[in-house]
Amino acid sequence: MCSGRVDLLHLFRAFSKGADGVFLGACHLNECNYITHGNYHALTTVNLAKKLLERIGLNPERLRIEFMSGAEANIFVEGVNSFVKKVKELGPLGKGEGMDESALKFNFEAVTALIPYIKLVERERLRLPAMPEDEYRKFFLSEEWTRLFNETIAEKLAISQIMLLLQEKPLATAEMAKKLGLTPSEVSRHLSTSSRQGLVRYHTGQKRFALA
16 A cells, blocks of 8 residues: 555554554655655655644654665564664553543544644645655754644644533633643633634633533
8 A cells, every 4th residue: 555545544543542653664755656756745644643642742753654665674674673662662652651541532532533624734734845855854853844733733733622621511721721731821822712713602600611
């Protein structure tokens, strides 16, 4: 299967099912068998997923992509062995980061709900032209990449998490901030956006926010 067919949903489904790490093998960049540059798309998908993992408190090194040809079994074996060693060092998913199962489930639900939106944003604003691998990797380590991610995805993820919390019961801003590891001012900003979009409403008597 072409690596370009790997979807964010595939990656996060693997993690949500308990995988401690996910390894993706792809053709060398600029050597696409289908002339579709699917491996470039796979690289972008992996870097998006790494950012999302980091955002929800998981180590992004639990996900890795390696480029190789079908004749380079040695590279595949070395890559997998190195990755397995790294994942063992990180420990079980969530536990290695000090996160319990309920928090893991909550965060994966929030990310999964957002994936259709992320795929649209990736097509419109985050898809890059084909270029050398080192330039790609340099971009994904740049402040520009972080800025684009924060502008297009980070706020939507926080709102997705807030919506999940409010499905259970109305909450005050401070309560949501504590559960999400955000500051009250950050949560207030997200609630203001959600309120304008008609997603939440404020109960004056209870002094709590609830789903609209």
